[in-house]
Amino acid sequence: xxxxxxxxxxxxxxxxxxxxxxxxxxxxxxxxxxxxxxxxxxxxxxxxxxxxxxxxxxxxxxxxxxxxxxxxxxxxxxxxxxxxxxxxxxxxxxxxxxxxxxxxxxxxxxxxxxxxxxxxxxxxxxxxxxxxxxxxxxxxxxxxxxxxxxxxxxxxxxxxxxxxxxxxxxxxxxxxxxxxxxxxxxxx
Numbered sequence: 001x002x003x004x005x006x007x008x009x010x011x012x013x014x015x016x017x018x019x020x021x022x023x024x025x026x027x028x029x030x031x032x033x034x035x036x037x038x039x040x041x042x043x044x045x046x047x048x049x050x051x052x053x054x055x056x057x058x059x060x061x062x063x064x065x066x067x068x069x070x071x072x073x074x075x076x077x078x079x080x081x082x083x084x085x086x087x088x089x090x091x092x093x094x095x096x097x098x099x100x101x102x103x104x105x106x107x108x109x110x111x112x113x114x115x116x117x118x119x120x121x122x123x124x125x126x127x128x129x130x131x132x133x134x135x136x137x138x139x140x141x142x143x144x145x146x147x148x149x150x151x152x153x154x155x156x157x158x159x160x161x162x163x164x165x166x167x168x169x170x171x172x173x174x175x176x177x178x179x180x181x182x183x184x185x186x187x188x
């Protein structure tokens with residue numbers, strides 16, 4: 001189990017048609033890569049009992065110093081530009097590995113009894129042009145832009161969560177009740 005827990009998944013692609021141009025083969029190799037990061041991630045989780053690996057789910061490990069004083073950074077996902085392939089005249093960002101479903105991510109955050117998350121309010125989202133588009137899946141979900149935390153963001157603590165159909169599409173969604181704290185700037 002310990003040996004397999006650190007294994008790397010690789011693959012070989014056999015073109016259906018003969019590719020004679022060396023440049024075309026190189027482009028294909030560059031686009032596909034040779035390692036499957038998602039499979040490697042699943043292997044780490046599957047063999048964690050043997051390897052002792054912990055905090056493997058997004059948001060469990062928050063050890064890295066945050067960009068705002070007195071905060072820690074929790075990685076929820078890895079985003080990659082133009083993945084799996086670029087499209088003409090369209091910049092976009094996608095998660096390298098699937099993000100956790102909301103209910104699972106909320107459960108991880110609720111386990112952090114002494115931790116608050118930083119949250120943007122509607123005005124801050126609008127100013128940063130950082131929009132939630134989860135209710136409109138036909139639109140581009142992630143813009144290619146940075147959005148580092150600032151001292152103006154308020155701390156929130158998840159108090160409770162529940163699932164129910166939303167009012168617009170009647171699709172089951174997860175909702176949280178949060179308690180607001182003050183921002184780092186307000187504390188100072």
